[in-house]
Amino acid sequence: MFHLLVAYRGWPEGGGSISNSRIYIKKNEEPGNFFLSEGGRLDAAKISQVPALFMTEIDGDGPQLARVGHITSVVQGPSETSIQYVAESGIKPIPNEDIRRYAPQLGISRGMLIHTHWAVAQADLFKVLLMNQQKSQPASPVFNLDALHQPQQSLVSVMMPFAAEFDPVYAAIQAAVNSLGLEPMRADNFWEHHYVIQDIVNLIARARLI
Secondary structure, three states: OEEEEEEOOOOOOOEEEEEHHHEOOOOOOOOHHHHEOOOOOEOHHHHOOOOEEEEEOOOOOOOOEEEEEEEEEEEEOOOEEEEEEEEOOOOOOEEHHHHHHHHHHHOOOHHHHOOOEEEEEOOOHHHHHHHHHHHHOOOOOOOOOHHHHOOOOOEEEOOOOOOHHHHHHHHHHHHHHHOOOOEEEOHHHOOOOOOHHHHHHHHHHHOOEO
């Protein structure tokens, strides 16, 4: 689930405002009704729990880019609502054309991208963006990167020399990682491919932490 906020001139860094008539979050309509208080007003605490996508209308008078962030403050006035938000620093601005292409996966119609409004969509925003980012990455001419699609949430990849004098270091790392309920692994602990470098690549690709 995520908030979709579209504006003709885009959203200024950190915040902006939107006409109350353009907020399509209704008390008797899912999923938007989750974000309303019993009195029917926007509940900032609930709103902040899910990500938001801020973008300029496609062909609007502003940067043709979208930003991912989280809404931190909502102040409703008689005719307009002011919004403060924090952009996700680890996610680069996304071209509007990409959002248009992802629209079916995001559970939104393309018509929703060409007029100012605030609505709630059901899709997993981060998953859609991640999957499309991986698809857009060029295939490696050297390594097989299929392991990127086989993540192991408990796996910690340990990159270090295989020399015997480092065994006590690895033992200490193992103890620390195991104490967190995770599984440490070095590439010399298994053999899946003829070339050890491919095993190292797979280990990195599947790991939760390195």
